[in-house]
Amino acid sequence: MTAIKTTVRIKRAPAERRAQFLDCAQALFFTRGYDAATVNDIIERAGLSKGAFYHYFDSKEALLDALTERVAAQIVADAEAVLEDPALDALSRLNAFLEQGRQWKIERAPALKSAYTAVLRADNVMLNQRLIDATARVVLxxxxxxxxxxxxxxxxxxxxxxxxxxxxxxxxxxxxxxxxEAMARAAAGDLDGAVALLESRLADESAVVERLLGVAPGSVRLVEPGFLRAMLAALS
Amino acid sequence: MTAIKTTVRIKRAPAERRAQFLDCAQALFFTRGYDAATVNDIIERAGLSKGAFYHYFDSKEALLDALTERVAAQIVADAEAVLEDPALDALSRLNAFLEQGRQWKIERAPALKSAYTAVLRADNVMLNQRLIDATARVVLxxxxxxxxxxxxxxxxxxxxxxxxxxxxxxxxxxxxxxxxEAMARAAAGDLDGAVALLESRLADESAVVERLLGVAPGSVRLVEPGFLRAMLAALS
DNA sequence: CCCTAGTAGACCGACGGTCGGTCTGCTATC
DNA sequence: GATAGCAGACCGACCGTCGGTCTACTAGGG
Structure with missing residues (x-):
């Protein structure tokens, strides 16, 4: 009856396929958003079928969970060296951990802008919340x-x-x-304003943390001289 | 073909109809959740039609916005007396504002439990986020x-x-x-544990706020003696 | 040692059910 | 009779299902 379409079938290691779906989903979720990116979009980009998708994931939401879990796992993996180093005291470890975070941002700078704006979109709360929860579970x-x-x-x-x-x-x-907000300003040409905005925010945060920890002002390094400017310049 | 059903038509003031939709939606959103509560559920509960719904709201999401806006507006309205009182100094005003919050909770105690659990459900992030945003806009x-x-x-x-x-x-x-978590413990019979849990949390929060404000311990009244026990007992 | 029947499970894609949203037109009121 | 308010049939998009196909591997007979 209906013509039987024989498509080329390439078999791969299951873990590889899973990762393939996760990669495609990540790209789509962080640009179009979780709701807007349909399962059909994902399988089209992956060049696979509905059946394959639901063979690896129970649901679209399960895929999201797997994705956020992967991101969270990556964070601790990156920071493990710093976290295990017995030579560091608590303040040095905290600063090293924060520095690690800055390094992480530098490495993925190209993707950061779209990711941030996508995550904060009103219709993309689900992705944002899951990411926050997953990272909180490992970072807290x-x-x-x-x-x-x-x-x-x-x-x-x-x-x-x-x-x-x-x-x-x-x-x-x-x-x-x-x-x-800062990236928007930087993109609009106001690099100085953008830097100032983020710098004052981070200064405030530092002051809060230092007060709470009961350490001397300047002890906690949330911001590194030049880092913000370089970052914001690269992103616009 | 299909028999034309003539339904009784009751005309009401537009604002009243809007409120009617909002009431029904609120009840459903806070129990079943935003996604799970369909537009059809809402109009069925309201005894009105799709046409009426989309006559008053552009979309389901617009209804959610209107709802959260209404909640936020109610909060400031309740607190206005305290916020305008020129006789209060800042610390007294802060404590009065916090007390107002406690009062608010007592008044709506019956609905609180289901609302809290519903809002925190993983599949109900949208409602939670909109509520947080809307209240933040007015409270911050x-x-x-x-x-x-x-x-x-x-x-x-x-x-x-x-x-x-x-x-x-x-x-x-x-x-x-x-x-x-505390309400769950209370419901499980462990009222003392529930009270202790929330009490220590609030003590920690108080200590943090006092440290940040640079005021003497005990100045900020996040918790009132007996309040938690009465509240938790009433809820289980 | 090769050849082949048998099997596991990776993969396919048409289809169903649901839900948000649209549209035509009726109806009560002025 | 004109019009705003409203009814509900209808639409398209989406997620998830299901019967089935196809590949790679294994076991056992020649």
């Missing part, structure tokens, strides 16, 4: 440990280590919208 | 003003008034999940 324990370590070492004097770690993380999430 | 300026006022009065010494206000708000949002 790490931060809490560092703060507790600092307390043991007598370096930090926070009212509550857990709350301070939580606030540190929340501030970095809230910072995204400021970063988007 | 208010909090920032109070903190700035305290600085002028020489009562507060924050590293950054804006950041402190932001943190205050974020903590209260993050608190929701702790509250849900």
């Amino acid at each position: 324990p790490v931060l809490t440990d560092i703060v507790r370590e600092g307390v043991r070492e007598g370096l930090f004097h926070p009212p509550s280590p857990e709350m301070v770690a939580e606030i540190l993380l929340q501030m970095s999430h809230a910072r995204m919208s400021v970063a988007v | 300026p208010v909090l920032t003003d109070i903190v700035r006022e305290g600085v002028r009065e020489g009562l507060f010494h924050p590293p950054s008034p804006e950041m402190v206000a932001e943190i205050l708000l974020q903590m209260s949002h993050a608190r929701m999940s702790v509250a849900v």
